[in-house]
Amino acid sequence: MVVLRITLAYDIAKEAHKGQKRRGGEPYIKHPWRVMNIVSRVSDEEDLKIAALLHDTIEDSDMTCSKINSLFGTKVADIVEYLSDDEEIARLPRSERKARQAQKYASAPVDVQLIKMADQIDNMTSILNDFHVLPEKFRSEYPAAAFDVVIACRPASEMLFTEASDIYRQIKALEAGVTPPSI
Structure with a gap:
């Protein structure tokens, strides 16, 4: 179950950042993946890893907090929403x-x-x-x-x-x- 949720979050982030590049030229998806890995060094909590993968999706795509909530629950949605600049x-x-x-x-x-x-x-x-x-x-x-x-x-x-x-x-x-x- 854990791997499936994290894989789904990665797939959503990958689609949300499709075609986007970082300032140094690398594919953007590498950023949320690395953020998740940094979080993983200090927490085993699955919801935090998922939120790390999705942390830029609301700002950078048509992903909504409501959709994140329906897929991953309130905790993940609330964290991602907090991390998104209005x-x-x-x-x-x-x-x-x-x-x-x-x-x-x-x-x-x-x-x-x-x-x-x-x-x-x-x-x-x-x-x-x-x-x-x-x-x-x-x-x-x-x-x-x-x-x-x-x-x-x-x-x-x-x-x-x-x-x-x-x-x-x-x-x-x-x-x-x-x-x-x-x-």
């Missing part, structure tokens, strides 16, 4: 959007914080890996804003917070022209 926040410039997210996630349930922190870890890892091919403005602004969100989510996992801190330090080292040790 239209007002989505229209803000990135720096303002991330500042609002940091405020929002500071008081979020721990399950939500855990997935959001995993999301930011993967985003910052992608920046670290693709640093030299990303626009300078993006790679200099996004990590600090993402790390503010990580700080807000710190109650969810000290281990993931430490990992995010290490990645952020490596990005800052690259910005300063220093080659950091690999993660």
Whole structure:
């Protein structure tokens, strides 16, 4: 049953992100898969793994919270809905959007914080890996804003917070022209 639900969630995420690419050029579906794997390192809870896979589907497709609820239950639907930016926040410039997210996630349930922190870890890892091919403005602004969100989510996992801190330090080292040790 567990594998079937996770496989269904993956298939839905794959369809929702069909044709989408990350800034570094890779297929978008790799992002929610990695977020789920990060979450899996600190939780065995199936609903959290499913929500991690689906965390961007409402924003990036015609998937609805109602449909997620009917397929996976209220807990998954509530987490995914919480992780989805509403239209007002989505229209803000990135720096303002991330500042609002940091405020929002500071008081979020721990399950939500855990997935959001995993999301930011993967985003910052992608920046670290693709640093030299990303626009300078993006790679200099996004990590600090993402790390503010990580700080807000710190109650969810000290281990993931430490990992995010290490990645952020490596990005800052690259910005300063220093080659950091690999993660």
